């Protein structure tokens with residue numbers, strides 16, 4: 001979704017809203033300082049690093065989230081509002097009007113096991129980028145252009161590893177819905193939603209640097225990303241998560257043989 005720093009920066013000139021935390025340019029980026037909060041979401045961390053969200057990782061109000069998601073990655077306002085509304089439960093306080101990146105670290109509220117780039121809470125840190133975990137996921141990213149199948153393979157592998165080695169592995173039907181959106185996110189933000197593909201280099205740069213891959217040529221989508229877009233790409237991943245191939249590709253499967261004899 002991003003590239004060519006100058007043109008990207010110019011496109012922000014049209015955004016006039018005042019934000020006390022400032023620094024709303026793609027070219028501006030700084031990692032978290034010692035007192036800044038960061039969390040398990042590579043995109044929330046990225047937007048804080050750029051200053052589209054408060055750099056200290058605090059005070060993520062609905063207005064601040066809508067501003068950041070719209071300005072940085074051209075998410076439609078109603079989609080951004082919905083995402084924020086679904087996330088506000090991260091703040092355990094009554095009638096909360098904001099959440100912080102530290103709130104997102106609460107295990108099994110939004111954060112969950114078997115992430116693509118974070119270790120399970122059971123093993124210690126559930127929110128800092130973990131190269132070992134990410135490398136495991138990337139083993140299944142077998143081409144320069146990722147598609148739903150490669151992304152789904154990485155997701156499945158992480159679940160198998162977690163279920164095998166984490167005695168406290170927790171993964172509900174709700175987790176599945178969340179993770180489909182997370183696995184789809186790179187295609188939505190950095191890729192081609194129609195083709196269901198994304199350049200692997202952009203995705204690796206994003207995860208490993210927590211920075212928008214402008215210097216690799218990415219620019220944000222021209223048309224606002226809507227809820228329908230997110231659901232559509234999520235369903236591509238859902239479909240690709242099945243380990244079955246279509247029946248027509250295995251014409252002998254219905255023939256009676258020894259294996260079929262075990263079926264009811």
Ligand code: HEM
Pocket residue numbers: 040041042043044065069083084087104110111112113114115116117118182183185186189
């Ligand atoms: C209000 C907005 C958002 C909130 C509150 C949020 C929150 C979260 C949380 C809590 C996780 C951790 C889940 C886990 O345990 O793996 C997560 C993961 C993730 N988020 Fe977000 N997110 C938001 C928007 C986005 C957007 C716009 C993107 C687009 C790129 C994105 C990309 C991802 C990805 C790729 C992961 C998976 C990381 C991994 O598996 O290692 N998020 N998000």
Ligand SMILES: *[C@@H]1O[C@H](CO)[C@@H](O)[C@H](O)[C@H]1NC(C)=O
Pocket residue numbers: 020059061062063064
């Ligand atoms: C939090 O952000 C809102 C804008 O959404 C702003 O009005 C408010 O002053 C901020 N609060 C703090 C403590 O920074």
Ligand SMILES: *[C@@H]1O[C@H](CO)[C@@H](O)[C@H](O)[C@H]1NC(C)=O
Pocket residue numbers: 094095
């Ligand atoms: C939270 O909101 C509810 C419903 O609006 C209200 O009854 C309650 O008093 C509020 N609680 C606090 C602590 O503000």
Ligand SMILES: *[C@@H]1O[C@H](CO)[C@@H](O)[C@H](O)[C@H]1NC(C)=O
Pocket residue numbers: 119120123124125130131132133
């Ligand atoms: C990364 O995750 C692995 C597997 O859970 C864990 O053994 C290792 O300590 C983690 N590394 C860091 C730096 O947290």
Ligand SMILES: *[C@@H]1O[C@H](CO)[C@@H](O)[C@H](O)[C@H]1NC(C)=O
Pocket residue numbers: 107108121122168169170
């Ligand atoms: C362990 O599993 C329980 C039940 O699923 C869950 O509530 C808890 O948060 C998990 N703790 C860790 C550290 O994984």
Ligand SMILES: *[C@@H]1O[C@H](CO)[C@@H](O)[C@H](O)[C@H]1NC(C)=O
Pocket residue numbers: 144145199200201202216217
């Ligand atoms: C992916 O993007 C990088 C950086 O812009 C570019 O060098 C590379 O050629 C692209 N890869 C493919 C397969 O198009």
Ligand SMILES: *[C@@H]1O[C@H](CO)[C@@H](O)[C@H](O)[C@H]1NC(C)=O
Pocket residue numbers: 076077078079224226227228
């Ligand atoms: C945002 O998307 C919704 C559908 O999800 C649509 O009704 C609305 O018109 C869109 N708004 C903008 C500004 O694109």
Ligand SMILES: *[C@@H]1O[C@H](CO)[C@@H](O)[C@H](O)[C@H]1NC(C)=O
Pocket residue numbers: 236239240244245246
């Ligand atoms: C669903 O997945 C199957 C098997 O991977 C694939 O052949 C088919 O084209 C997919 N359908 C859609 C709508 O993506």
